[in-house]
Amino acid sequence: MTTFDKVYEAVKLIPRGSVATYGQVAEALGNKRLSRVVGYALHVNPRPGVIPCHRVVKRDGEVSSAFAFGGANRQAELLRSEGVAFRDGSHVDMAYCVRALPLMR
DNA sequence: AACCTGACTCGCC
DNA sequence: AGGCGAGCCAGGT
Numbered sequence A: 001m002t003t004f005d006k007v008y009e010a011v012k013l014i015p016r017g018s019v020a021t022y023g024q025v026a027e028a029l030g031n032k033r034l035s036r037v038v039g040y041a042l043h044v045n046p047r048p049g050v051i052p053c054h055r056v057v058k059r060d061g062e063v064s065s066a067f068a069f070g071g072a073n074r075q076a077e078l079l080r081s082e083g084v085a086f087r088d089g090s091h092v093d094m095a096y097c098v099r100a101l102p103l104m105r
Numbered sequence B: 001a002a003c004c005t006g007a008c009t010c011g012c013c
Numbered sequence C: 001a002g003g004c005g006a007g008c009c010a011g012g013t
Helices: A003-012 A022-028 A032-043 A072-081 A095-104
Strands: none
Touching: A003 A022, A003 A032, A022 A032, A022 A095
């Protein structure tokens, strides 16, 4: 069981229609400073399709533009189709982050 | 085997 | 208020 595996498991627990921040996922793993590792784990994501990496956003709710499997626009579109509300074109409503929190812990 | 880097976050100037 | 450094893990060079 590597740290990466834990990241994947936590991310898989995020329900459809909700999102979580890197920090929240990291905290669920026991160390909030793992946020950077969380991002890296998704970067080398071995299973797109199984791991809902599009539901993970930055602390302010902004979606990552660094590497969005298929484009950042694609990520936003997937989230909207799941019922996630956006503050603007690239920021999700923070209320959706809080919703996923208890499910990972 | 050591060093560098990367989808982040927070605390201290 | 905006910039900078530190802490975390794994994989490639």
